[in-house]
Amino acid sequence: MVMDKVNIICMKWGDKFPADYVNRLYGMVERNLTLPFRFVCFTENGRDIRPEVEIQPLPELDLPENIPERGWRKLTVFAENFGGLSGTTLFLDLDVVIVDSIDDFFTYPGDFLIAHDRHRPKKMEGNSSVFRFEIGKYPEILKYFEENFEQIKSEVRHEQAYLSREMYKLGKLQFWSDEWVPSFKYHCAPSWIKSWFEAPSIPQGAKIILFHGLPNPPEAVKGISGKWYRHIQPSPWIEEYWRE
Secondary structure: OOOOOEEEEEEEOOOOOOHHHHHHHHHHHHHHOOOOEEEEEEEOOOOOOOOOOEEEEOOOOOOOOOOOOOOHHHHHHHOOOHHHOOOEEEEEOOOOEEOOOOOHHHHOOOOEEEEEOOOOOOOOOEEEEEEEEEOOOOHHHHHHHHHOHHHHHHHOOOHHHHHHHHHHHOOOEEEOOHHHOOEHHHHHOOOHHHHHOOOOOOOOOOOEEEOOOOOOHHHHHHOOOOOOOOOOOOOOOHHHHOOO
16 A cells, blocks of 8 residues: 655745755654655755755745744645645754654644643643644635734734644644653753753653754754853754754
């Protein structure tokens, strides 16, 4: 029996992340996924991206100029005919680090799954670094956003808060197992005094480590926290996983 390919998608816009982030992400997926897959990067600049990656144009999103970048563009993945794709799709941020098999992210039951924002555990809010959905199943998420942007931006700070809220209203909001998707700065790096004596490590059960805010993976390798009040020791083990 021939299995349909699952989709892995990412987005790259602006100059925050160079092409090697896409190339490393593809390499990590290839090493950690046994299912047949289609890897697509949506970007306005595909220069220097490895040939195995399918390049598609960055979807347009009609927003006012000079608004803060809050990841709103990710919501375009909910377009009814997004990228000519179909089926089960896993969205990955470019700065995640995959450390174990990700097959379970496709076999876990549910219509929509997202990482829980464990820094705010009491809130029903996800972290959109890793989420799974079916292409074309929830076009109302994007449609309502485009029609009501001014109202929405006064109610929520960023796209993941809006997405979580709307999926919760639909009764579809589900979270991945917390073990699978730890935050580097909150769950890998020791806190406070311990951070001066212990190096960050991979928590038991981790599959995809999230690097939201600072540090990013290359900074974490060197022990640069990105914040004067947060100390971390170097994490050279990241280079074992974060590679092409």
